[in-house]
Amino acid sequence: MYPMPVDKWKPWNRRLYKMSLPLALVIWLLPMIAVLVTSLRSTEELMEGNYWGWPRDLSLWANYHEALTASPMLHYFWNSVLITVPSVIGSIALAAMAGFALSTYKFKGNTFLFATFVACNFVPVQILMIPVRNMSLDFGVFNTVQGLVLFHVAFQTGFCTLFLRNFIKQLPFELIEAARIEGAGEWTIFTKVILPLIRPALAALGILVFTFVWNDYFWALCLTQGDTAAPITVGVAGLKGQWTTAWNLVSAGSILAALPSVLMFFLMQKHFVAGLTFGATKG
Structure with missing residues (x-):
C-alpha cells in the first residue's frame, strides 16, 4: 500500500534513482538559470542574438541598477x-x-x-x-x-x-x-x-x-x-x-x-x- 523505502530497493534501481536526481534538478532549474544569465547580458549581446551562450560582458550592476x-x-x-x-x-x-x-x-x-x-x-x-x-x-x-x-x-x-x-x-x-x-x-x-x-x-x-x-x-x-x-x-x-x-x-x-x-x-x-x-x- 505504501511506497517501498529507497534503501530497500534493488542496487541497480537505487543507482539509477540517484543518477536521475541531478538531471531532474538541472531540468527543473533550467528556466531560472536562463533568467539569471539573461539578467547579466548586455543589450548589445541580445541585439546580436546571443541568447544562450555565456555572456561576454557581465552587466550585473548596470542591468540591476537600470531595472x-x-x-x-x-x-x-x-x-x-x-x-x-x-x-x-x-x-x-x-x-x-x-x-x-x-x-x-x-x-x-x-x-x-x-x-x-x-x-x-x-x-x-x-x-x-x-x-x-x-x-x-x-x-x-x-x-x-x-x-x-x-x-x-x-x-x-x-x-x-x-x-x-x-x-x-x-x-x-x-x-x-x-x-x-x-x-x-x-x-x-x-x-x-x-x-x-x-x-x-x-x-x-x-x-x-x-x-x-x-x-x-x-x-x-x-x-x-x-x-x-x-x-x-x-x-x-x-x-x-x-x-x-x-x-x-x-x-x-x-x-x-x-x-x-x-x-x-x-x-x-x-x-x-x-x-x-x-x-x-x-x-
Whole structure:
C-alpha cells in the first residue's frame, strides 16, 4: 500500500534513482538559470542574438541598477510590502480563530460551515474576475492598496481555515478541558494553549500565504490601474517597451521581485518543514 523505502530497493534501481536526481534538478532549474544569465547580458549581446551562450560582458550592476531606476521599482516593492504583510497577518489571524471554533465547538451548522470553507477553495478564481472588479468599483476600493488587502484576506482565509482547522483538530482535547477546569476563559485558551501548540503550522502557512500574495499578478492586474497601487509583479511587466523589450532588464526585475519570497523560505525552512510534518506521526 505504501511506497517501498529507497534503501530497500534493488542496487541497480537505487543507482539509477540517484543518477536521475541531478538531471531532474538541472531540468527543473533550467528556466531560472536562463533568467539569471539573461539578467547579466548586455543589450548589445541580445541585439546580436546571443541568447544562450555565456555572456561576454557581465552587466550585473548596470542591468540591476537600470531595472531599479528605469521604472518606479522601489515604489512597486513598497506597495507589495503594504499588500502582503497585512494580508498574511489578517488571513492567518481570522483563520486561526475560525479553525479553533470549527474544531472545538459543536454547534448547529458546524459541518456545513466547514464544507463551505472547503468548497470555496475549488471555485476557479477566473470566473470571479468581473464580479470582484465591479464590487471594488462600487465600494470605492479599486486601484487602492486597501482593496487588494481586503481581497487577499477574503480569498486566503478559506484555505488557511481549512489548513488550521485540521491541525487544531489533532490536538488532544484534554488540554482544553484541563484549562477550562483551571478557570481559563476561551480567549485565554486560544492565546495561551492553542496558538503556542500550532506555531509550526502558523509558520508554514505564513510562508505559503506570503508566496501566494507576493507573487500574485492576475488579481493585481485586474484591480489596479497605473502605478498608484500596483505591486512589484505588475511593475516587472511595466519594464517591457512599447516597440522592443529589453529582456535583460525584465530578467533583472524578475530576480529582484522573486528574492523576498525565496529568502523568506530559506530563513523559515526549518519551521516550514516542521509545520508540514506536524501531526504526521504519533508517539
